Amino acid sequence: xxxxxxxxxxIGHAWPERSASAAGGQLLQILxxxxxxxxxxxxxxxxARGALRADLPALGIAEQSLEADASPFMRFVAERxxxxxxxxxxRMEEHFAGRVEQQCPNALRVLATTDLQxxxxxxxxxxxxxxxxxxxxxxxxxxFATSGPDLYRQMAPASLTRRELAAIHRSDLALVTSDxxxxxxxxxxxxxxxxxxxxxxxxxxxxxxxxxxxxxEHFIAIGNWRHAPDQDAALWMKxxxxxxxxxxxxxxxxxxxxxxxxxxxxxxHDPAGxxxxxxxxxxxxxxxxxxxxxxxxxxxxxGIKAHLxxxxxxxxxxxxxxxxxxxxxxxxxxxxLQSVTAEGLAQAAVSLYxxxxxxxxxxxxxxxxxxxxxxxNWHRRALVERxxxxxxxxxxxxxxxxxxxMLRQHRLGGVDAADKCP
Numbered sequence: 001x002x003x004x005x006x007x008x009x010x011i012g013h014a015w016p017e018r019s020a021s022a023a024g025g026q027l028l029q030i031l032x033x034x035x036x037x038x039x040x041x042x043x044x045x046x047x048a049r050g051a052l053r054a055d056l057p058a059l060g061i062a063e064q065s066l067e068a069d070a071s072p073f074m075r076f077v078a079e080r081x082x083x084x085x086x087x088x089x090x091r092m093e094e095h096f097a098g099r100v101e102q103q104c105p106n107a108l109r110v111l112a113t114t115d116l117q118x119x120x121x122x123x124x125x126x127x128x129x130x131x132x133x134x135x136x137x138x139x140x141x142x143x144f145a146t147s148g149p150d151l152y153r154q155m156a157p158a159s160l161t162r163r164e165l166a167a168i169h170r171s172d173l174a175l176v177t178s179d180x181x182x183x184x185x186x187x188x189x190x191x192x193x194x195x196x197x198x199x200x201x202x203x204x205x206x207x208x209x210x211x212x213x214x215x216x217e218h219f220i221a222i223g224n225w226r227h228a229p230d231q232d233a234a235l236w237m238k239x240x241x242x243x244x245x246x247x248x249x250x251x252x253x254x255x256x257x258x259x260x261x262x263x264x265x266x267x268x269h270d271p272a273g274x275x276x277x278x279x280x281x282x283x284x285x286x287x288x289x290x291x292x293x294x295x296x297x298x299x300x301x302x303g304i305k306a307h308l309x310x311x312x313x314x315x316x317x318x319x320x321x322x323x324x325x326x327x328x329x330x331x332x333x334x335x336x337l338q339s340v341t342a343e344g345l346a347q348a349a350v351s352l353y354x355x356x357x358x359x360x361x362x363x364x365x366x367x368x369x370x371x372x373x374x375x376x377n378w379h380r381r382a383l384v385e386r387x388x389x390x391x392x393x394x395x396x397x398x399x400x401x402x403x404x405x406m407l408r409q410h411r412l413g414g415v416d417a418a419d420k421c422p
Contacts, residue, residue, distance in 0.1 A: 005038045006391075009082035009100075009107075011066065011092045012045040015053040026177070026306075027088060027112065028054060029202035033380030035060050042080060070099055077103040084387060086110040090117075090167035097170060098411045108391050111171040112199075115303020116181050118161035122154040123300035123323070124228060138240055138342035140299060144322040152188040165189055168196075169404040170411070172397055173390050175199040175383070177304045178327035192401060197386050200327075201309050203374040205367060210315025211289055213356045218253040219245075219349065220291035220316070222284060222307035226260045229301035229323075234258070236297055236342070238268050242275055244346035249353060254295065257287060288314035293336070293353050296320040297345050304328055311335075312370055317362035319349045330373060335366035 016028050034041050043056055044064035056063050067073050077085075077100055085100050085107050087093040093111050100107060123146070130143055146154075155161045168174045168191060176182050177200050185191040221237065223230030234256060242254055252274055258265060259280040269277040284307075288294060294311040301323050308328060311318045317336040318324075325334050337348035352359055390397060398405060 005040055006034075006083040006387075007040045007080065008034050008042070008084045008086065009077070009080055010041065010043045010086045010088065011096050012043060012047070012088040013092055014047045015045050015049050016043070016056070017050060017052040018054050026114065026201050028059075029376065029380070030086075030112070030175075030199070030383065031056075031061055032059065033202070033384055036380065037384045039084075039384075042082075044076075066096075074099050074103050082107050083391065084108045084110060086112055087167075087171070088112050089114070090164045093167040093171060094163065097167075098408075101408065101412065106394070108173065108387065108394060109171045110387065111167055111174040113164075113168070113174055113176050113181075113303075115177060115301070116164065116184070117302070118155050118158060118164045119151065119181065119184065120229065120300060120302040121160055122151060122158065123302070124232075126154060127232070127300050139340070140321070141340040143299070144340050148184055148188055151184065156189075165191070166407050169401065170407045171195065171404070172394065172401075173197055173387065177201065178302065179330075180327040181302065194397065195401065195404075197383065199379060199383055200304055200374055201306065202376040202379050203309060203313060203370055204376045205370040206285075206313060210363060213292065213359050216290060216292040216316075218255060218291055219293050219295050219353070220288055221254065221256045221295045222288070222310065223256070223258045224260055225258045225262050225265045229298050230258065231265075232299055233297050234265070234268065236299060237295060238270075238275060240342040241295075241297055241346050241349075242273070244343060245349050246274060248346075248350045252353070255287070255291065257284075284310050285314045288316045291316055292359070293349055294318040295345075295349060296324045297342075298324040302326075309374070312366040315363045315366060317352055317359055317366070319345055319352060321345070328373075329369055332369050332372060333365045335362045335369055337362075 010031065012027065031041055031043065042062040042064055044066040046066045046068055064076065073096065081104060087097060090111065097109055100109065126143060126146060131137065174195055175197050179198055182196050182198060185196060186193055223234060225231060237254065245252065253276055254274060255276050255278060257278045257280060261279045266277055268275065288311050294316045296305060296308055296318055298305070298321050304327060305324055308318055308320060308324055312335055319337050321340060322338060325338055337352055339345045339348050352362065
């Protein structure tokens with residue numbers, strides 16, 4: 001007799017939005033995997049419901065607005081009695097996990113980390129320090145080569161790191177998109193491997209052939225104006241990299257599509273210089289599919305870069321830094337070119353834009369990489385099987401996660417009543 005389907009509660013910091021970005025819909029892809037397994041899924045969030053939110057009921061997913069107050073939330077959790085609770089980001093774990101544990105102590109607690117925010121912030125601090133010191137604003141080879149021990153020394157004293165790592169330890173399973181971050185967590189911070197699961201973007205290569213070299217023109221960049229790494233990349237392109245590209249390609253244009261466009265970002269719009277600022281691309285894959293080369297000169301950041309994954313799906317070769325490509329291609333060739341200097345990035349962009357043979361090879365590399373590393377169905381199966389296995393071994397999992405037990409004890413009230421001083 002088969003086991004009854006699991007009940008999963010997902011607590012999101014925001015409601016999933018309809019998105020033409022395949023890589024940007026990671027949470028929806030995970031929920032789709034749960035539904036494909038026959039599990040019952042409820043998505044709840046304390047955030048306001050935006051006009052662009054995805055139609056979750058059409059996907060068979062129940063919706064629930066969550067109260068910020070403890071009592072209504074705890075009643076809701078007690079009524080649902082979920083088998084699995086997934087927290088979308090460590091802040092949701094901080095706010096809600098203690099209440100979940102009080103009501104449903106046997107529910108498996110899963111933490112979804114889009115990226116390690118503490119790693120991105122540490123790299124941002126290193127970048128700002130370098131810029132303040134007045135070092136070469138175009139050569140970042142030393143910054144990009146920062147070793148794991150040096151990153152640890154930068155990250156460890158930070159409150160953000162301690163909060164993020166505490167949430168990972170308190171959880172029964174943490175989903176990490178980057179295998180580089182898993183290595184840092186295990187070998188740098190001593191997180192037990194049993195708490196971590198590699199879960200990159202769940203992608204599916206399109207069946208239709210991508211547009212060829214001759215049918216494409218111009219450059220494209222995709223980002224979010226509230227996301228600090230994307231803001232920094234846009235400014236570096238505007239002031240350093242794009243002028244070098246235009247000297248070789250005076251008719252070329254860079255179309256920079258960014259959501260949450262601010263007045264300051266709009267000031268970068270320069271039609272005469274071919275630097276064109278647009279609001280959100282709408283259909284991201286369609287916009288990428290028209291461009292010949294995607295630019296992503298990231299100087300800091302973490303995790304898997306959704307816009308570079310989308311470029312692969314659109315068959316659009318990309319030019320980026322080691323930060324941009326980190327954890328994305330493993331031992332396979334990067335589907336484009338990389339560099340550590342502004343001059344090198346500009347030269348790579350011009351070369352890829354002009355060289356049809358190299359461009360075609362990059363497009364083939366993208367398809368090979370998607371099939372080898374991001375295949376959606378394989379990762380969906382691996383995730384649901386890992387959850388089921390962890391549920392069966394939950395008592396042992398928690399017994400040997402002593403650090404997590406200490407952190408949960410502290411959150412739930414510290415010492416037991418019997419241990420208090422008279």
